[in-house]
Amino acid sequence: MSVLAIDVGTTMIKSVVFDDQGGELAVSRLATEVLRRRPGWAEQDMDAVWNAVVHTVRTALSDVSDPVWLVTFTAQGDGAWLVDAAGRPTGPAILWSDGRAGEILTHWQRDGVLEEAFRRNGSLTCSGMPNAVFRWLAAHDPGRLEASGASLTAAGWLFLKLTGVTAVDESDASAPFLDHATGDYDPAVLELFGLTPYARLLPRVLGEHERIAELTGDAAALLGLPAGLPVVMAPYDIAATARGVGVVDPGQACGILGTTLCTEIVREDVDTGGEPTGITIAYRGRERVLRAFPTLNGAEVLGWAARTLGLAGPPDLAELAFTAPPGAGGVLFLPYLSPAGERAPFLDPRARGSFWGLSLEHGPADLARAVFDGLSLVVRDSLVAARTTVTELRLCGGGANSDAWCQLVADATGVPTARSGDTELGAKGAFLTGLVLTGAETDMRGAAEKYVRMRTRWHPDPERSRFYAGLYEELLRWRALARDAGWAAATRTAPEAATRTAPEAATRATPAAAPRTTATATTAPGAAAVPAPAKGDPGA
Structure with missing residues (x-):
């Protein structure tokens, strides 16, 4: 059956x-x-x-x-x-x-x-x-x-x-x-x-x-x-995904490297203190909540960067990015490219992205590396906002296929990372939920222990973690300056642009996107982050 x-x-x-x-x-x-x-x-x-x-x-x-x-x-x-x-x-x-x-x-x-x-x-x-x-x-x-x-x-x-x-x-x-x-x-x-x-x-x-x-x-x-x-x-996708990687008890955490960069931590109680940020999701009746920071900026930023640099897609962007050193030669990227701004781990509908520190000495690899560094520091920013100590971050989403990015997230956050052996973690979380609610399994912890299989783990490199701790402070400083300046240099729309609207297209399931009926994860070459060799697809 x-x-x-x-x-x-x-x-x-x-x-x-x-x-x-x-x-x-x-x-x-x-x-x-x-x-x-x-x-x-x-x-x-x-x-x-x-x-x-x-x-x-x-x-x-x-x-x-x-x-x-x-x-x-x-x-x-x-x-x-x-x-x-x-x-x-x-x-x-x-x-x-x-x-x-x-x-x-x-x-x-x-x-x-x-x-x-x-x-x-x-x-x-x-x-x-x-x-x-x-x-x-x-x-x-x-x-x-x-x-x-x-x-x-x-x-x-x-x-x-x-x-x-x-x-x-x-x-x-x-x-x-x-x-x-x-x-x-x-x-x-x-x-x-x-x-x-x-x-x-x-x-x-x-x-x-x-x-x-x-x-x-x-x-x-x-x-x-x-x-x-x-x-x-089952719970909606980010919560189901947390279950799918076995994050079910207080203190456990996962990070989705996908359309959203969503960092989420299980808690026993609702935290309404600190700076208002993120969302709190009912996770298991009155017994558990999921503190979640679903960003508006994730894999779409990688797609944008690939197109801007004339690359075929995120896998090629990763291959280029990890030929550059950590810190991208002094280039810092604020990855807030969504037209809706950002919602986690801070809220500002006007937030916009920018590169800081560019010079004639920088090239495409530096820009690509800065994009990955900036997105990884968003994960660190979310863990800081969570105000909860975690000992492991279980990664999923298309970006988790990249060994290089998994290692970078470990370095950027100072927290060990791990990747599941499954490819469809949201569906896996729905599977576990279905078993428990129908009585086929007695509880979520037992179901996770029985069916969730973690495959690979990465540990932070102490020297790189110290470097990224300093870079995170720089990101906060430049972000504050960008916010104080109104985020964007141009606040008005040119008259001819104001009359343009995006073409209205019928929503459809495109036949060109042929479904695959095998459960194999797609991977693509990616160059090494220092020092870990890496290959993978950091896509949606």
Whole structure:
């Protein structure tokens, strides 16, 4: 008997079939498109996402003879996936990375609203969270809110399509509205953001052991599965990924080197002290929370750097970068390139990236190395903000395929790093969750010990760690200067540019992105960081 696990990412949808030992029997992947119809916007066609799920499921199952007894899934978090009373989309999903509500965020930050909300639930709002999206729609598209009956997440949308149940799990509900003490929405937080009239859009929050329903006949027919199979909604992707690498107990930590550079640490309690930053995710009922710092800047920065330097992609960027020494010959990179600014481990919708210290003596390798150094110091910045001691950082995401980057993160943070032997960690976390919620395994710790296999470990080099500790202080100093200067040298848009808008393209699962039905990790050559030899793909 086998388990089907689905992972609905932002740019890639994956379906994985696991055997009864937790091994990957088949993997199917299909790219989806993020619509950027206007500057700062990030949307997806909800039906296209569901169609891509159907395609990857059928493709993965085509190579497997063992019958499936369980369907479990995880998905990207935050955003607003609005549906009407009949469960039909009222427009494209507004994603977690959307920046249209940046000015609303700035006003909330100035007025102390964001800090007050953080002191209640340990989460700092970003522009792609539903509270900011609701306020933007109320001002610019009130008709859509009126036509909508519920605001789901990507996981809620998939649960609705699979089971007909309209709901959200605690992890997705955590930011910005959840009261961690009760496991339900906090009316005071809704009132704080002026959203009490829109409480009707918030679906029922399912507790740890409620996120299971049956596969409907319609969905079963589309997927090629028997109707009535149990369907488990696992925590959203960053939390499921933490489970997938065995991070389940207090003090354990993982880092996702992907579309987001997300550093996350398990805690027993909600930390509402210190500078407001990051989010707090319900992780196991009232017993555990996940302190998470999901950045807006990650692998897309690597893609940008590769294109800018005329390289084919992130693997070539890594190969070039690690021919340069640590510190890139004095070049420092602030990696805040998202149009939505940054949300963790600090919040500033206006944040922008920059290179510091350039001279005629620097070349492409120095720029490439500075990009990797800057992103790695973001991981250190997140660990500092977490205010929790960790002894190991388990790495995952496409970037973890690069030995060089795994070693660099160890050096830059001063914390040993490790990499799993699995390739699809979000799906693996959904697999573990499904086993526990159906009673096939008794608890998450036991399931992680049984099925999670760490493959490779890296230890910080003492000399390089001392160097990067100093470079981190430099990054903080230059970042403060950039922020004080308004981040960007040009604050106005040229008249001819102001009339241009991004072409509106239909979201679709592109046939060119053929799914793979083998569970082999893709690697590509990468040159050595001093002194560790390295090869790997630091992609999304």
